[in-house]
Amino acid sequence: MPVMINLTSADHGGTRPACGTGSCGPDCSCGCPYTGMVEKGHVEAVAAIESRYPDEWLALVIPPGEDEYAPEQAMLVAHSRTDDEVWDAVQRITFNQVVHVYFNGSAEQYAAWMEAEVG
Helix, strand or coil: CCEECCCCCCCCCCCCCCCCCCCCCCCCCCCCHHHHCCCCCCCEEHHHHHHHCCCEEEEEECCCCCCCCCCCEEEEEEEECCHHHHHHHHCCCCCCCCEEEEEECCHHHHHHHHHHHHC
């Protein structure tokens, strides 16, 4: 089972119970986890996260203001040796999160995974 940080309510990073409404997004002010994660101190350097979980699949939520394509900071929400567990966890994240899921290992390991998936 992957380690999962619950982002489906204001309990984790949100600052107001109204989070999760249709107006949530990178620039919202509803207090949802997406905008509250920095305030609550749940964001850290991507390099630090990657160093703790080599050869695992990672799911990271990218905070507002970070480059969505090459973030330097993020919040780890799930990690596992199997991609299925991480994708299952990602399905429980609120709709307004910018999420990166990727394999944090060598290209050879990823190629072997691809071969097993296709093969």
